[in-house]
Amino acid sequence: MIRTLTTGRTGPLILLAIAAILLFAVAPIALSPFRLSLLARFLCVAMVAVGIGLAWGRGGLLTLGQGLYFGLGAYVMAMHLKLADAGPGGVPDFMTLYGTGEVPWWWEPMRSPVVTLVLIVLVPATLAAALGWAIFTRRVRGAYFAILSQALAAAFAILLIGQQQTTGGTNGLNGFRAFFGYDLTDPVNQRMLFFIAAGVLLVMVVIARQLMVSRFGELLVAVRDAEDRVRFLGYDPAAVKTIVYVLAAVMAAVGGALFVPIVGIISPTDIGVVPSIGFLIGVAIGGRATLLGPVLGSIAVSWAETSVAEQFPSAWTYFQGALFLGVIAFLPGGLASIVRRRRAAPVTEPEPDPRPEGRTL
């Protein structure tokens, strides 16, 4: 049953339809406005997970720094909301408090809603393309890439904290009143945001699925499993990796952009080293190389985090640590690998011995 659903031609369509019904018909009725808004937040995090699933699960790129792109999308959106709240020619409240009371030049483009929407995609895509190309063409890979991506997120968080006058520093940006003209305190508009998040997530899943079954998807897995062989066959692994890295970055950025109006705050604590690695655990639990695993795993982890943290605040860190340790060490294929255990050729095999670079064999 599950096999036909996840691999067949019509199966994914059925699953998608079920997910759509659950999100658009069942959830708004079954959940209170508060819970619905929580779920909307989880969906934003799940968007990051879809990208990580592609880059890490399929492409073998362990990106520990998705917080950078999540943050870029979120801050671009937050800057627009702040400027829109301030009105035409106005200055966001915190700038008059801490700063010079003047809007810096690089805030100005965000006055326009259209430019904002374009920049949410363009800024992370450009940065990821430049960084990815620089890193991958020089064949920096494996652990080296993981460490660099993590340092990126760290550097970005430090930069934000240091620029209190123009980025809000540790407080971040918050206190938004309206989202493209819609009052954010109105529950109806919160519900609209939930629908937007659900729709965007479903679109991302469809894109991810199309990629996975395409030639590019095959090439991606090939690069993960035997990069050198792919190169000898005449393909350029750096291009493949750059594309998937950019895609993951854009997905994270869109998730971040929607996160802002839904949650109402974005601060460096949401995007530093710790949250960046935190994005990975849901992907690992769900099954990193599967289509729906990252989404479901990520939503489950977010849900577990809120419910555990509500009752036992300090227990969550233990729980999260144990999850990382247990799942990665003993169940590298995630829960999906239990479901699929009977299948002849497991799709979610752990990465085959990428030897540490440069070591003598």
Added chain:
Amino acid sequence: MDLLLPQLFAGLSLGSVLLLAALGLALTFGQMGVINMAHGEFMMAGAYTAFVTQALVGNAGVSLLVALPAGFLVGGVLGLILEATLIRRMYHRPLDTLLVTWGVALLLQQVARDVFGAPNVDVSVPTWLTGAVSIGGLALPKTRLFILAIAIVCVLALAVVLRSTSLGRRIRAVVQNRDLAEASGISSRATDRTTFFIGSGLAGIAGVAVTLLGSTGPNLGMSYIVDAFLVVVVGGIGHIKGTVIAAAALGLMQAFFEFSTTASIAKVLVFVVIIAFLQVRPQGLLVTRTRSLA
């Protein structure tokens, strides 16, 4: 010149802290290829060892001298436990090791928070390390000189062990060719364990050392781990010399950028330089030439 010297010292001092944090990593990551994200938490354990030792001994001067070897032991034993229980099973999955040890790091942080409390604790500096030495009108804090000295001693000790002891020969043999080393009668398991013990122990020493600079909290390790990994990446794997040069270079860069901009922008600039540097030398400063495709 008057402006240059203080920056030079600040850079070298920062570099020595980075070096202490990265030296153990150079051994475990550089030589064994194991990415231990809990390395920073071993530092934290060393720092708390200094705190506990001081509470037990009382005298700040004596306790520091006791804490240095004690921190080495605490870090080393933690590393030994980690190696024997988890990392041993995962030598063929380096990227997954990173995430598993991250889980361990989270657990250790929370343990520290529950045992010692979330607020930072302070270890008092012994009287013979308070104040500064004045050289040519330049005041050099004694604590920073002391840390510089510890870093130098650790590097020299590690170099001597690796170069001229039978243990060091075994480590190098296993690193260079595990199969041949085993065929020659070296127990690679035992060597792995010892290497990991030493590497983690060095983190413990680093932890004791940084208590002289500031207060100790559960997040102490987190603040060093990213920089320490960058030092190893820039230094290149398998060479202690590369790690030393990289630590000094990154420390100096940070200090000089900080002088002309701000601390946070300096950090970003250093990172940009690292990316640019890896364009020229993707394998780091010093590379062991191999025939592998990497």
